[in-house]
Structure formats: structure tokens, C-alpha cells
Amino acid sequence: MKRLFYIDCCLxxxxxxxxxxxxxxERLSERYEVETIRLSDYDFPVVKDDILNERSNGFVPDEYVHIARKIAAADRLVISAPFWDMSFPSALKVFLENMSLFNVTFASSEKECYGLCKAEKVLYITTRGMNIKTGDVLEQATPYIKAISKLWGLGELHVIAAENMDYSTAEQVEEKIQNAIKEGETLCDAF
Ligand SMILES: Cc1cc2nc3c(=O)[nH]c(=O)nc-3n(C[C@H](O)[C@H](O)[C@H](O)COP(=O)(O)O)c2cc1C
Structure with missing residues (x-):
């Protein structure tokens, strides 16, 4: 069975x-062996001088290398994260920085960086409080996920999003969730 790595940043x-x-x-687990990392269970450190010095000396915690290798080897990557402050929560950025490891998720020639990740498809799932659509200039999560996908060599990005959640009635919110699931299930069957 092919392997899917799932980054759950629902906090x-x-x-x-x-x-x-x-x-x-659940739908994807019919076709993929799913491994999940739930970021609310972790406190990944902010990458700063101490970590950078350790990296320069060839040290990265085994646990982080282990997770990054799984990301690099996965056939598919899924990220779920709510829309916070016009992007995704910083917990996800900190996690990605800790996984952005030379010779694991990316490498470099003399001229440029290139990715080492295998996944040809990435799925990003989100909900937004305001009525901001994917691709809107105010929506700064998708552009970053696309950019890190380029660095890591990840493939095509698909997005399932529901918007205006904070300005809808409970019934409308429920309908938006069900519609997103329906749209997502169709996408997942071809993912
Ligand atoms: C800390 C925080 C920051 C948020 N920032 C934004 C924002 O900048 N723009 C927006 O449209 N919604 C924002 N929201 C609203 C959430 O995107 C919205 O409620 C979303 O549906 C929450 O997803 P969740 O139920 O999975 O946590 C924010 C919510 C929180 C808690």
C-alpha cells in the first residue's frame, strides 16, 4: 500500500x-497507509541560533530526522490547518522549518536548491472565518505551501477550503462543512 503523511495542524x-x-x-485511508503527526501534541522549537549552530555541527535530533525522512518518502502529503491571521498557524511554520533539513527534504547543487520529497500530490484542507477565497491576495497560506512544495520537490497542490465560517449561521456552517467533504471525497478518489 502506498504511504500518505498527514500533518494535522487543527489546534x-x-x-x-x-x-x-x-x-x-478516512476516505484516503482506504487507499493509503496513513501516518499522522498531530502538531497540538508537540512543541517544536523556534529555529534560531542554537539550532542553527547544532545543524552546522552536523547535529539534528534523531526524532526530527526520522519525521522528515517519512515526509520525504511519502507518496502523498496532506496538511490540515485553519486560517489564522491571513495564513496558517505558526505551529505549522515552525514544524516545516524543523523539517526543512538539508539532504533529507531538500538538497542543493552549486547553483540552486532542489527537493528530495517523493509525493507527487499535496492536499491542503482549511476553513476561513472571513469570506476569503483560495488564491485571494489576502490568502497567504496557499502561496507559502506552494513555495515550500517547490523547495522540497513536492508535486501538485490541491486545496479544499470552506470560507465565511465566522459570519454564517450554524446551519450554513454545517452545509459548508458537508459541501467541502463532498468536494474533497471526489478529489480524494483521484488523489
Ligand atoms: C487565532 C485566530 C486567528 C484567526 N485569524 C483569522 C484571519 O486572519 N482571517 C480569517 O478569515 N479568519 C481568521 N480566524 C477565524 C478562523 O479562520 C475560522 O474560525 C476557522 O473556521 C477556524 O477553524 P477551526 O474551527 O478548524 O479552528 C482566526 C481564528 C483564530 C482562532
């Missing part, structure tokens, strides 16, 4: 993003 109890993601991961 709130009762997360709406997680409801969509849970349904889609």
Missing part, C-alpha cells in the same frame, strides 16, 4: 477544519 477543540479533514483522511 482547537471542536475544529471545523478537523471535521473536514477527518472525513477526507
Amino acid at each position: 482547537r477543540n471542536g475544529s471545523k477544519t478537523k471535521r473536514i479533514a477527518d472525513a477526507l483522511i
Whole structure:
């Protein structure tokens, strides 16, 4: 069975993003062996001088190398994260920085960086409080995920998003979640 690595950055109890993601991961687990990292269970450190010095001396914690290798080897990558401060939560950025490891997720020639990750497809699942669509200039999560995908050599990015969640009635929110699941399931069957 092919392997899928799932980065769950749903940080709130009762997360709406997680409801969509849970349904889609269940669907994908019919075809993929899924490994999940739940970022709310971790406190990845901010990358600064101490970590950079350790890296320069060839040291990276085994646990981080182990996770980064799994990301690099996965056939598919899924990220779920709510829309926070016009992007995704910093927990995800910090995690990605800790996984951005030379000779694991990316490498470099004399001229440029290139990716070492195998996944040809990436799925990003989100919900947004405001009525901001994927690709809007105010939506700064997707551009970053595309950019890190380029660095790491990840393939095509697909996005499942529900918007205006904070300005909709409970019934409308439920309908948006169900619609996102339906759209996502169709996408997942070809993912
Ligand atoms: C800390 C925080 C920051 C947020 N920032 C934004 C924002 O900048 N733009 C926006 O549209 N919604 C923002 N929201 C609203 C969330 O995107 C929205 O409620 C989303 O559906 C929450 O997803 P969740 O239920 O999975 O946590 C923010 C919510 C929180 C808790």
C-alpha cells in the first residue's frame, strides 16, 4: 500500500477544519497507509541560533530526522490547518522549518536548491472565518505551501477550503462543512 503523511495542524477543540479533514483522511485511508503527526501534541522549537549552530555541527535530533525522512518518502502529503491571521498557524511554520533539513527534504547543487520529497500530490484542507477565497491576495497560506512544495520537490497542490465560517449561521456552517467533504471525497478518489 502506498504511504500518505498527514500533518494535522487543527489546534482547537471542536475544529471545523478537523471535521473536514477527518472525513477526507478516512476516505484516503482506504487507499493509503496513513501516518499522522498531530502538531497540538508537540512543541517544536523556534529555529534560531542554537539550532542553527547544532545543524552546522552536523547535529539534528534523531526524532526530527526520522519525521522528515517519512515526509520525504511519502507518496502523498496532506496538511490540515485553519486560517489564522491571513495564513496558517505558526505551529505549522515552525514544524516545516524543523523539517526543512538539508539532504533529507531538500538538497542543493552549486547553483540552486532542489527537493528530495517523493509525493507527487499535496492536499491542503482549511476553513476561513472571513469570506476569503483560495488564491485571494489576502490568502497567504496557499502561496507559502506552494513555495515550500517547490523547495522540497513536492508535486501538485490541491486545496479544499470552506470560507465565511465566522459570519454564517450554524446551519450554513454545517452545509459548508458537508459541501467541502463532498468536494474533497471526489478529489480524494483521484488523489
Ligand atoms: C487565532 C485566530 C486567528 C484567526 N485569524 C483569522 C484571519 O486572519 N482571517 C480569517 O478569515 N479568519 C481568521 N480566524 C477565524 C478562523 O479562520 C475560522 O474560525 C476557522 O473556521 C477556524 O477553524 P477551526 O474551527 O478548524 O479552528 C482566526 C481564528 C483564530 C482562532
